Amino acid sequence: MTRCSIWKLWGEQCRSRQRIKQIMSLAGDRHWSHIFPNPQLGSRHIEAYLGPTNSGKTYQALQALKSLKAHERGVYLAPLRLLAIEVCEELRSQGIAVSLITGEERDIDPQARVVCSTIEMLNANQHYSVGVIDEMQMIADTQRGWAWTQALFEISADRMFVLGSPSVESLMKDFAETSGDTLTLHHTQRFTPLQMKPQPIAPKSVTKGTIFVVFSRNSVIRWGEYFRASGHSVAQIYGAMPPEVRREEARRFRAGEADILVATDAVAMGLNLPAHTVVIGESEKYNGQTSTAVPKPLVRQIAGRAGRYGHHDAGFAAGSDSVIHRHMQSALNGQDEQFTFPLPNIAPTRGWVANAMELAPETTVRELLTAWQQTVKGSRWFRCVDLSEMLDKAHVLDGIEGSDQLPMAERLQILTAPADVRAGQTHHFRTMVAAILENHPLTSPASGAGPHARSEDLESTYKHLSLYCWFHYRYPKAFPEIGKAATERTKCVNQLIAHIRQGLKRHCKSCGKVLPAKGVFGICESCHQAQRRQRQWDRDDY
Template identity: 35%
Template sequence: MEPRQPPGSAASPDPAGDPAQGSGETGTRMPVEARRKAWRERLATLARQARALPARPDDIDVAVGSVGDREPTDAALLAALREAVLARLTGYGTPESALDAALEDLPGTSGEIALEVVSQCASLVAEAFSMPGLQADAFAFRATDAERRRRGERRAAARAARETREAEERRLKEWESSLVGADAVPSLLGCTRHEADRWIRAGIVPVARRVTVRRGGRTFQEPEFDPAALEALRGEVQGWRDAEQGRRPLQDETHQPARRISNAAVARIAGLDRYAAHFATARSLNRRIVACLGPTNSGKTYFGLSRLAEAESGIALGPLRLLAHEYREALEGRGIPTTLSTGEERILVPGSRHTAATVEMCPFRNPVDVAVIDEVQMLADPERGAAWTAAIMGVPARQVILLGAPDAAPMLQRIAALCGDPIEEVRLERMGPLAAAPAPVPLAEIGRGDAVIAFSRREVFALRAELLRRGRSVAVVYGALGPTVRRAEARRFRDGEAEVLVATDAIGMGLNIGPLRRVVFSALNKYDGKEDRPLTVQEIKQIGGRAGRFGGEHAEGTVAVLAGGGDPRQIARALKAAPEAPEDLRPPVAPDAEIVAAVAAEMGTDSLFGTLRRIERAVLRRDDPNYRLGDLSTQLAIAAAMDGVRELSLLDRWTYAMCPVDERDSGIERLTDWAVEHALGGTVAPPKAGRLPPADRAGQDALQLAERVHRRLVAWRWMALRFPETYRDAEGALAESRRLNEWIEAVLSASPSGRARAVSGGGEMPGRRRGQRRGGGGGPSSQGAPRRRGTAAGRDGRPPQ
């Protein structure tokens, strides 16, 4: 089949090049551009009105470019748009992939698409692939029937998930409503009040939960008890009395009869209050911890990798896939074969005894000589901190080298004490001076070697547009970019191809951007997903510290703020400030598959949502002196949807709950659809972006589509490593990821002339108004991968870099 050529492509000269435009005179070009703008607006309206025409903004641009008539009718415009859509659909390779994309691209759709529209889209795809009549009819029938079947399965799964969730919530509420206070314990046990109080204090009487009450202006934690559990213990009371009189030792709670639904039993089975003991291999080793702490540009990474390179075996763990690649390259550069392990890819090197990995991929059973864990201040991150706790406590290495900011020291000391490991601190100082600029920097003075830091993708492109307009060449780095593109943009800046780097706070860790003359914040406040707040001292130090490079072109670094973005004295104070320990020094912990399975078995449930809900409520007291529970909100949201896919085991559903998804892109709904297909024994094809416009003509819509599909591919490839029989086309997914990376990089590095200006954004300069909402910046806590709740998120997944 000959591929259909889009109108206005190289294969068909642009008919819109009328004499008025061909003269090259600005005065004669303007009417044509004005007419085309009006045509775009008309076509956008017509596309929304056409129920089954899956047109994208770049299709509209192609269609407008193909119109030769000075006064085209609506029918002529729609015909041109239809041809552009048909041409693009062939770029998906298969009719099935094209149909999936077409249904997603339908404009103005909310909720479920009518089956009639599905049939019409299938017929359009059949036409794009030049199917003969009977074959086209059969394709449309199969597509509609398959969609009807999928919808039935989705509805059944959603109904089952809702029923399960409601049943588990009802079960939990009924149990909680049955709990009694301390006053009821004597009658339930058949003992005196003094005995009951004494045994409660000794931990002999199991506390079901503790509730916060206020009396007389003070807050108390009062225990509540499970009547059924206490009734079962009546026969033990005489033994407790005998033990108090020295006849035999008291039994603690672990020797008492099983109480299948008490919080005490759930907490005991989960064992998160004894989390360090969960890592048997690490506890069996004579581990020694070395905490190498210092500011940015103090040589921490060199210290850690040098120790690792000298070891017979070892592992390097970091927060980003990009960093894992850099560790591997550094070790390979020293002649050390190194395996790579991240959430979405594996590079196995036969015979290697060293591994570079993301933190979430830490192995817990194979001992090594040295482990290096980077960016340990991430322990304080609300979403990913539990992964650092697990890695630091559980990595089976005889020497554990921890790299990070000095702020992390108190929490590291707490973890070492909980593990019973000796800890040595090595403090490093910055190797070059770092100073705060005395005055704000006008945008006109931004020049070669400067990095401008914004806090959203929109700000990045607005700044880029303004700098391009002023004649600067610009590289960009922001959270939605995959690691390959980030490195390519950093290389452009490092090699001098781009004078200025405009980035979100995603550059705060890891990325090798080379020597910076200056780090210039666009503003000294940011929207963090919850509120507009001032930058913290650690954020200013971590990001601003990228300025200057010891022994490099810019030995002395400068940190500044753009004019109108804040008071430079705030930067000066931050750079001089002493390290700030987190408010809560208890390391965050979270359940793993083993704990989830054990708790579910104890509860006698197959509900992942019910299991996680109980873990959230039961496994750690709020006043536990040693640990605090990490954030489980994303896993709970996915579990609530996944529980309806009952053909998948509880642990398979748990695996899905750990997948990095972007909820702003309907990530949980898409993941559930994949799970339904998995449960039915089908296969899940990797997402595709289809045909993309030439890089030098791409607008924001096309760029954001490519970034969105790339994030979906991250999730797909993560699943493919765990369920290869369902997610089979790993090579196709990798090829599409590479294609999108190359195209995105081509767009970002395109000449600022012509259509590339559309990518640069436009409009007023952002980031100057206090109180303005910002989002999606991809800062150090998210590091470019979508946070799971509104940004990945995530695990290595969240974020998987």
């Protein structure tokens, strides 16, 4: 590197630091009012319904939405697309006009009085007579918690219903005291008692109507095969499964078409599952870095799925062995720790971004995110949401020629696209951003569904198609084939459902051979030996 280029780089780094310092001055003393200047704060009435699973929290909020007058408007903000759909269908069954809005779909009724949406899709510019925020404890989630924080501070509503775990009671009290909003607390109790079985329930003793919970896709497949071999019909659910497939599997279990539901903790919320018993079959869960004991709040959430009101007089929970059983007993005897400030996670807000770009228009995406991290650091109100995934996408976005010509608000919106650049979606993400910049229409991907399609490939293609749908609703001219994308997604869904009915299989990542269900590795023995020989040859050559 020449001396000239070194001086040039040093000068740019100095200018970058100066821009970050300028932007940080916007937050003043870092009080929440500098970040969320909502003029309606202090005039809202908040009804907080706090209690365990299956205690009627959502019912209370839906009654308020059902009683809206013709000129009034309401919004239900869900943690999951599945839950938004379920509430939408419930309201429509009562003759109420409802629109459904999620990141990847729009079902708009021109006569709608109520909008059901995923919480990230909140329209903060619309005023509502009734606003509902579900699963408020998600405010502490390091990835998505910002959406609950934003809704709490920005939603414009006369009456707000906040539904969640008792753990958010202190947080809501602190918030109301600070904001001036009126708070009424309601503590709900389970309609049906939840009881621990006196002894563990071994897999061989699992009976019809049980949810058997494990914590990985491989485990769902392995135990699904075990229960089928034992003579049971089986439904299966895990996180990477498309929502439509999860919903169909839940329907099969509800209808009695499947004796046992084998699932990950993806069943902890968002699905109506009338099980009399929940058995947890594994003691550890991978948290993204390492495997640790299943968190006790999650154990309580999972176990709470047992004993659906109107179906059972009580719900029962058990571990599959004595160690898991004792851990569950300890979890159910405890309570969630109270959330309070500065636990809420927060991402860059629209107003803050607009002010930042007005102050320092040459700011890059990475500089803006860095300034935000530094702004929130030390705040007594908030924690900065985990921006690592956004920074990864920002690195890709900044490397695309012409991306700096997009308004900053659009660039930040693009960073929220459901593309996992760490899991092989970088090419798809880059291609779709290029279509926006070049103003060149991009055709919909194909599903790849067919007699030889593997479930892993179908799930990956579904994500690609969902990404196309996400971009369509923000840039319809660049992604015009929404009808085809929806059709191709349906093909993926139908093929995956067929795979489950036949029994899900695992495949070698190298050659595609079907792996034994009890295996723990992702490749077959032949490929493993071939790789070992190749490594040995490489060492010998060296």
